[in-house]
Amino acid sequence: GDSVTQMEGPVTLSEEAFLTINCTYTATGYPSLFWYVQYPGEGLQLLLKATKADDKGSNKGFEATYRKETTSFHLEKGSVQVSDSAVYFCALSGYSSASKIIFGSGTRLSIRP
Amino acid sequence: NAGVTQTPKFQVLKTGQSMTLQCAQDMNHEYMSWYRQDPGMGLRLIHYSVGAGITDQGEVPNGYNVSRSTTEDFPLRLLSAAPSQTSVYFCASSATQGGETQYFGPGTRLLVL
Numbered sequence: 001g002d003s004v005t006q007m008e009g010p011v012t013l014s015e016e017a018f019l020t021i022n023c024t025y026t027a028t029g030y031p032s033l034f035w036y037v038q039y040p041g042e043g044l045q046l047l048l049k050a051t052k053a054d055d056k057g058s059n060k061g062f063e064a065t066y067r068k069e070t071t072s073f074h075l076e077k078g079s080v081q082v083s084d085s086a087v088y089f090c091a092l093s094g095y096s097s098a099s100k101i102i103f104g105s106g107t108r109l110s111i112r113p
Numbered sequence: 114n115a116g117v118t119q120t121p122k123f124q125v126l127k128t129g130q131s132m133t134l135q136c137a138q139d140m141n142h143e144y145m146s147w148y149r150q151d152p153g154m155g156l157r158l159i160h161y162s163v164g165a166g167i168t169d170q171g172e173v174p175n176g177y178n179v180s181r182s183t184t185e186d187f188p189l190r191l192l193s194a195a196p197s198q199t200s201v202y203f204c205a206s207s208a209t210q211g212g213e214t215q216y217f218g219p220g221t222r223l224l225v226l
Contacts, residue, residue, distance in 0.1 A: 034214075043117075043203055043217030044156070089155060093213075100146075100171070101215060105155040 002027040006090045006104035013080055014112050021075040021107050023064075023090035031094030033057075033066055033073040034101070038087040047075075047088070082111045114139050119204050119218035126194040126225045134189040134221050136204030144210045145187040146171070147179065149200040150220075156203065162187055163210055194225045 007022040025031065032051045036044040048057030053068035062077045073090060090104040120135045138145065146161035158171030162181040176198060178190040187206075191198060202221045207213040 041219075043219050044205075044215075045217065046214045049214070100158060100161065100210070103148075103156040105153060 002031065002092060002094050002102050004090050004092055004102055004104035006088075006107055009087075009106070009108040010110055011107060012110045012112065015082055016079045017111075019075070019077040019080045019084075019109070021088055021090075021109070023073045023075065023104060025071050025073065025090075025092050027071075027092055027094040029094060030068070031092040033064070034091040034093070035062070035064055035073070035075050036089040036091060036103075038089065038106070040086070044089060080109075080111050082113055085109055085111045116140065117204055117206055117216050117218035119202075119221050121221060122219070123222045124224070126191075126223065128195060128225060130194050132191050132194065134191075134202055134204075134223075136187045136189065136218060137185050138187075138204075138206040138216070139185065140206060140208075140216065141184060142206035142208050142216070143184070144208070144213070145181065145204065145206045146215070147177070147187070147189045148203045148205065149173065149198075150203060151200050159189065159202075161210075191223075194223075196225045199223060199225045 003026045034049045035047040037047045038044045048059040050057040050066040056065045064075045087106045087108045089106045093101045117138045143164045147159040148156040157173045160179040162168045204218040205215040207215045
């Protein structure tokens with residue numbers, strides 16, 4: 001079945017550092033890919049998404065490119081801020097999952113001032 | 114729009130008690146779902162609905178019941194609470210199933226003693 005694997009946390013960085021959170025997936029066909037973010041005490045909210053190969057999703061300085069050849073959707077940001085501290089979830093929705101969204105286990109990110 | 118609302122925010126139950134977690138959305142979304150979030154396990158789908166009168170099981174449905182009598186409401190019932198159901202529960206909705214942004218409620222934190 002479909003699955004998502006993302007790097008384990010926690011990840012701790014200093015402000016203005018470069019961020020990469022790795023995400024790979026297993027799915028039949030061409031799933032849609034998502035990054036959701038969960039701030040402390042809140043529900044998840046969509047950060048960005050990509051629906052076909054080579055698409056780049058971007059929002060709030062974050063980017064991720066849909067790589068079909070490596071089945072990856074890594075999240076990047078060039079200069080993180082303290083306000084980016086949150087838990088980040090990679091997710092997919094595809095044919096073999098009956099279009100239900102499958103989430104990775106989440107990566108906790110902490111940014112030091 | 115209020116988006117997705119959930120009540121209560123926090124609940125303590127004794128083993129064997131029953132309760133209903135409420136979820137409502139005002140976006141006229143057809144697709145609604147319930148997830149539980151446990152440390153290190155991401156979000157797991159409990160039940161979902163593709164429209165009023167239609168529900169189906171997700172990954173971890175045992176011990177939970179749902180119904181969808183209206184487009185707006187999707188309550189989750191715990192029939193006989195167990196300590197293993199201690200978790201944070203999130204309700205989500207989207208316009209359609211698959212490839213669409215899901216909108217999450219703020220969550221219900223449940224403790225079963």
